[in-house]
Structures are given as C-alpha cells and as structure tokens.
Amino acid sequence: MPRFFEQAPTDIVTLMGETASHIxxxxxxxxxxxxxxxxNGVxxxxxxxxxxxxxxVRVLSRKPNESxxxxxxxxxxxxxxxxxxxxVIQKAVELGVDRVVPVLSKRCVSRPDEKSAKKKSVRYNKIALESCKQSGRGKVVEVGEMxxxxxxxxxxxxxxxxxxxxECGGEKLSDKIVPQSGSCSLFIGPEGGFDEMEVEKAKANGIHICTLGPRILRTETAPLAALCCVMIYSNNI
Amino acid sequence: MPRFFEQAPTDIVTLMGETASHIxxxxxxxxxxxxxxxxNGVxxxxxxxxxxxxxxVRVLSRKPNESxxxxxxxxxxxxxxxxxxxxVIQKAVELGVDRVVPVLSKRCVSRPDEKSAKKKSVRYNKIALESCKQSGRGKVVEVGEMxxxxxxxxxxxxxxxxxxxxECGGEKLSDKIVPQSGSCSLFIGPEGGFDEMEVEKAKANGIHICTLGPRILRTETAPLAALCCVMIYSNNI
Incomplete structure (x- = not known):
C-alpha cells in the first residue's frame, strides 16, 4: 500500500501539494x-x-509502525x-539505517565543493525519503551534511x-560488540580504503576496528554488509 | 595485488592472450x-x-586461498x-556466493528470449569473473543458464x-537453519515477489520459507542481505 509521511491528527485528513499530486x-x-x-512511528x-x-482521506485505523x-x-x-x-543511501534505508552522513577522508577521490555538496544533499535526502516510503520505514531517514x-x-x-x-583486518562483529538497543556508528572507507593514520586515530577515539570477512568488499557493498551484521546481531532481522 | 585465474604448475609461467594483454x-x-x-584454491x-x-612470471610462493x-x-x-x-551478480560474488542461477518465475517482467539470454549469459559470467578477481575469491563463480x-x-x-x-513473512534465519558447511540454496523473487502458489510449491519441495525482517527489501537488495545472513550464521564473516 502506498505510504506517505504525513500527519493524521484528525479522522478526516486533507492532503495537499506534492503528496496530493503524487496520489x-x-x-x-x-x-x-x-x-x-x-x-512519528504510527x-x-x-x-x-x-x-x-x-x-x-478518512482514517480507518492506527497502529504503531513495527519496522x-x-x-x-x-x-x-x-x-x-x-x-x-x-x-548506498537507497539500500542502507531498506536495511534499517537511522542516519547517513557523507564523510571526506584522505583517500576520497570525489571532493565536491560547497555549492555542489548542497545541491547533492537535497537529492540524497529525496532518495532517502523515497526509499523510506517503499521499504515501509516508520520514520524519515535523514542524510546529513558532508x-x-x-x-x-x-x-x-x-x-x-x-x-x-x-580491509587489513580487525575484530569480528558479534553480539558482544553490537548493542541490542541504543545507538551505534559505522565508518566505511572510500575506494582506496582508510589510511593507516586514520585507523590509528579511530583507535585513539575508542572506535572498534572491525572486519567484514576475508573477501574484499567494494566501498558500496561494505556498508550494506555492515548494516546486515548490525541488524542480525541486534536481533533486528 | 592483481589476481588472475591461471594455472601455475611450474616455477616459470608464461601468460598469454587476454591475461597477458591485461597485465x-x-x-x-x-x-x-x-x-x-x-x-584451484591455491x-x-x-x-x-x-x-x-x-x-x-616467476613463482615466489604458494599458499591456500583463505577467502x-x-x-x-x-x-x-x-x-x-x-x-x-x-x-546482484557482482555483489553476490563479493559476499561469497558459489553460483548464481537466473530464474524465470510467474511475476518476472523481463523475459529474455533464448538468443538474448545466451548473449546475456556471456556478459554475466564476465562480470562474475571480474568480481572474483577484485574481491580475492579462490574460485571462479559461475552464472548458470536461465x-x-x-x-x-x-x-x-x-x-x-x-x-x-x-515478503509476507516466514521463519527467521538462524544457525539452526543455515548449514555450517555443505551446500544451500537461496530463492529470491522478482520485483513483484513470489506468487502464493509458488510459495506453496516451495513448501511442498521441503524449502524453508524465510523472512529478512520487517522492512521491505528491493529485489536487488534482498539477495545481498540473504547472503550476509548465511555467511554470518555459517561463521564465514
């Protein structure tokens, strides 16, 4: 059934603008x-x-979103x-990400300037919203500024x-590392991976250095595998 | 380091054809x-x-492939x-699939004829081979005929x-369903999902009907999530 992120405070709701024209x-x-x-989760x-x-539209029933x-x-x-x-944004939303933040690291080849980053940010948030609708999410996933x-x-x-x-190895994920509730952060490198210095800095910040197994994953495959791992170990798949 | 699926029976190996021109x-x-x-796993x-x-090239050392x-x-x-x-093929190879077989089900919209299917099959196997090289696989993953x-x-x-x-629900995957070794098959539906009759037929064939959680995954996201689950529960990530 088509989903829209709109408020429904009364039993009769009038939808306007983009939502109305979409319908x-x-x-x-x-x-x-x-x-x-x-x-808001309903x-x-x-x-x-x-x-x-x-x-x-007329409201028939309300129930808490369970996804x-x-x-x-x-x-x-x-x-x-x-x-x-x-x-990555589209699929991370399907797999249950709460927020995506684009990051500039040492080996990033693509380095958009401020103007282009702003333009892209609008597009990224639109992709996230569409994916939230299609995958039945209970909230709008936000894509942050770079x-x-x-x-x-x-x-x-x-x-x-x-x-x-x-990619040079680390701890295996398990339910000992991944929290069952609360919040966690995942860091995924660009095509060239993380620099050794960046990894050292992460360690100094108390971040777990982890592996996704012996096969080398592309930069766009790794976040999806990492999210699957988190969802499994936190009992959300 | 660049990888090539070539035999190395002697200490000096002469590479020809596509491999030589690639290098x-x-x-x-x-x-x-x-x-x-x-x-062959080495x-x-x-x-x-x-x-x-x-x-x-001159052989320096040999070791069993561990991926x-x-x-x-x-x-x-x-x-x-x-x-x-x-x-799907490219990323399934990264995530450890052994073989990919394209399947025609009731709700498939794309229905290539025999000639076009043959042409596509060559392309699919090329994509699988490239992904095997890049992800460090120890064998060439084959894409079967439709x-x-x-x-x-x-x-x-x-x-x-x-x-x-x-997508209408089923068993949760766990290490009770997924084998630790041996072989398993994963069935993923097209955009419209599986038909109820198809699901009944699967049951009659002793196939587990499973879920990948409460969020609706696209047809190209589901196989990657399913493979991650299999690799985690079989202790291969």
Missing amino acids: SRSLRMRVGEHITLCD DTDCVIESVGEEVV EPTVKTTLYQCVPKGDKLET ITLDKAFENSKNDDCAMLFY | SRSLRMRVGEHITLCD DTDCVIESVGEEVV EPTVKTTLYQCVPKGDKLET ITLDKAFENSKNDDCAMLFY
Missing part, C-alpha cells in the same frame, strides 16, 4: 483505494474520499566516486558503540 | 612487479620477469528488470538446505 497524477489512485499515512490506514487538487530497528545506526560513509552514494572524518569521529563519541571497517 | 596494456605493469595467480605469488605479447566460505551457496535469482541482475522456478526447486533438492525469502 492523483503519478499513482492515478481513485476514491475507495487505501493509503498509509505515517507520522501507521494510519486511510481510505480515499475524494481526489483532485487536494486529496481527502524501526531497536538500534539507531549512523552510517558515516566516505564519499565514493560517481553516483555510488545514491545507491563532514570531515575527524568531525565524524568526534560526533560518534555520543553513540554507545562505533565500528570502523578495515 | 601489459590495461594495468601497464612492469618487470619486478607482483601478481597473484589463482588456481594463491601463487609471482614476480614479473618480462612483459610483451606474452608475460613471463572461500565453508558453505557453498547457490543464489536462484528471479530475473529483475533492467541491468539489476548485473549488480531456468524455470520449477526446475530450480528440483535442482535445490541436492542441497543440504534451501530457503525461499517471502
């Missing part, structure tokens, strides 16, 4: 068809009462080449656990 | 640089002795739209365990 023009939905409005099942410039993981995971993804970050790796290390100090994935 | 022209490698020849470290139409999982996983992937199967879902159910009877992933 009437893109999806060509008609009176009597159902949609889900999702707001899924509201609605039936369409009228379709036009505005779309009016949000118990652990809030921030993915600090070092910026890869081309449009790979878009794929920051430096040092700043990302600093930010991750607020989390219960932080893990950096290093 | 000399694409990678522009020079005398004294190292490559790995991989054959990684052979070699130094380049001469570069030209042929490339001559092959203990469980052999066949991914039966129902053919998705566009070029998504290419992405078969029907019935035939795939039949073939999976030879495996120790088979799992079909169904």
